[in-house]
Amino acid sequence: MIRTVETTPFADQKPGTSGLRKKVRHFQQPNYIQNFVQATFDSLGAHDGATLVLGGDGRYYNREVIQIVLRMAAANGFGRVLVGQGGILSTPAASNVIRQYGAFGGLILSASHNPGGPDEDFGIKYNIGNGGPAPEAITEAIYARSQVIDRYLTVDADDIDLDTVEETVIGGMTVQVIDPVADYAALMERLFDFDAIRALIASGFRLSFDAMSAVTGPYATEILGRRLGAGEGAILNGVPLPDFGGHHPDPNLVHAKALYDALMAPDAPDFGAASDGDGDRNLIIGRGIFITPSDSLAMLAANAHLAPGYAGGLKGIARSMPTSGAADRVAEALGIALYETPTGWKFFGTLLDAGLATICGEESAGTGSDHVREKDGLWAVLLWLNILAVRRQSVADIATEHWAKYGRNYYARHDYEGVDSAAADALMAALRGKLTELPGSTVNGLKIVSADDFAYIDPVDGSTSQKQGIRIGFDGGSRIVYRLSGTGTSGATLRVYLERYEPATGDLTQDTPVALADLIAAAAQIAGIAAHTGRNAPDVVT
Template identity: 30%
Template structure:
């Protein structure tokens, strides 16, 4: 990565507001892009920050704003840009001491803790593209609910930000950075998180077990948090990679040769996997720590397998009366089977953690999890802990599981698979045109005429999620022992096709091929 070029273009590129590819666009986790393509620049950040300043009161936020960043190269200048705008708009901004780095879940917790005790509600902004490559930047907004903003909020921010871009940023207020920093207040995000984490996970059981834990922050913002957790709770925990480098040059390439800090990828986690025999359990996080990767002496766990094990452990060790299990439509159906065995109702949603926020906040969801290795859950007493994905929390839960059950998480999964059925899961990206993407998003159950899928009767064809009735943005076909789902990507001209079978690898392949054929047919 050409770091000087990346930073220069952040300030120098002027996106054309008439070009749809260069406008502000919020996906499932905010606006992302890179200055190398003119999709993430100072102009974008100025417009988004001013849009939030203009609209936040309408979202219920009239108190302070928690401002954070991760370790990506573009996060630092974007953080400074956003701070200069928020300060100019008279907003009280709370920042990490000494301009340090802050994981996403720490912002969520900070918002919830503030709002539990103050009438003027807080919100938060995170400058992070999550696990994306080093040249990417990202801008996430969390309203007073503490979790990812819903579509109503993001559409309003998009519209206002793009209007500001079109006006040449004339409506943007801004202070010199030195003055803006002078107005910001330091806030110890990690201190709050370390103090409260024992209310969600049994840290004493982990400490008493003497469990040998290795942690790789993958060059991300969780580094100092893990160090402080180990010190505060006297855990037998070693951070195996303390390097912070915005180029992430220490990272092994992912499956496609790109650098990507994806803690669910065995390629990206190769460094930690090489050390797995030194530890009873190892944990990886992406740069903003909203994802988790769980490594046992037998290797990196499949995210779906770990979610099933986590779900079983949580609902057999916590009371949470009446609390439901949250899962997205493309997360393993093993979670449905575990929930049924435990007598818990499943709340199935479209892709996007934003759909779990209200349930976690109000306590009627005990757990919410996504197949992409993102999850969170309630405190031991049923109060919300973080309403955003929390990779640190899920890593510590794996340690609690090992400490209290005497079995590694993959052993817990293995017992579930033997008792409830072993899932075989696959995903394939199918290149399609923008027109086909739009058609896929508009499909109805009537568009599927088939009565069988890979030899089994089709039980349901869904275009809306069973849990909340929201559009799936595609469709899902379900049989007794298998399912597939197809939906358009939010960022690329591809259809994402997911498939799962409980009848083995051959049946999975048959399901996947039938799914691809059906998608090709309805999009023809």
């Protein structure tokens, strides 16, 4: 029997670039999660009898929210819910399940790379029928509904067993607990040459994958460990934990330092990789060399034809605006289009659906293709392994040859985390206020030739997104980008992106901090970072 429960709105349920993210205890307020889920269902139009996909990254509060959502889905007329066993479903795997089974959409419970635990972060986002994140029109509708909501619908039912692959019924709705790995693993076997990768590993090639006690542990254990023969010893931190083992599941050089140190050691494995909380980001390290996400995108695009799933070539490449221009040169050489979008994977969705792009990437360690509508950490790892299996060169040799052909984009991102939101907004406002006066000026010996606030018009649906990041361009092709991130749960994160292009005839072997030293000083001066934030150095450099 459907039960109607009266409720009152919460003012802070506006989804960000990756859904609604708050502290666990914030979500645990009475009716908080119910309000957001009901606002989502109310905004979707007719979905009677439709299929919903549900799962998350296994973080704290994941299981409890799944039970709440199941009862609400039954009350709101869904006919079937596909839920990952144990409540587990990586973000790219969820996208695949939505697409493979023709689901109406899905709810993914994750705060991505943010820490987990009772005092840490939780998140929820809605993905549409193409498997991708909801576009802004839908997230804005969800928020508008959340501001006037006065009731939610549920049914009275016992919790279901999430740990057994089986079907059950709640309020007339079928709940099917599915193997979270099987469909995704089968997709990867269709895209990549598993025989070639197995042969590489059997030849003595050593790899190390850090699942960071997060969702990709079961996926990596099955695919890398069992199907490709790397063995379970190649998988580090392979069991998903509600608090990610007390660590920050962000695959960067700060939070995956142990992996980085292992790959820089004299007895290093040949290849190292990591993925994040919900499985959509990646870190790639070769023996003695770190590959930046921007460079990884470019190198994967340049070599994608070596994998069976991309043997026919690429339709186009898309990258987020803050991502370096390394992929642009690959697109030019291949004679295909390059699309520059705002940050947020949802902006790639229309390009992929329209067949304009095949491979997409973001500097924040997200890379993916048209196989799903999310970035995909393990996919990137497997494409790298396929390339290594065919070329039979080291990661360092592949990178060296790439830079010798295309030149090198020295690149870094400086994050100032937990900045007072008002101070961060004031910094950005001050920058916007002087955009017209910056071109023609010189800062720290660097001549500014352009300055703007990036706006994007989607070439497929014509939608417009304003204020997506402030760009400062310099004579010679260097640039600085300033942007406030929408992926945190407290305060603001100021991201400063620094990029300097070195042509193939130049010095391609510099240490990145040295190559970017003048830009780093200029970035602090132009934005008045210390004056606005009180910070003299970033919290994280990637």
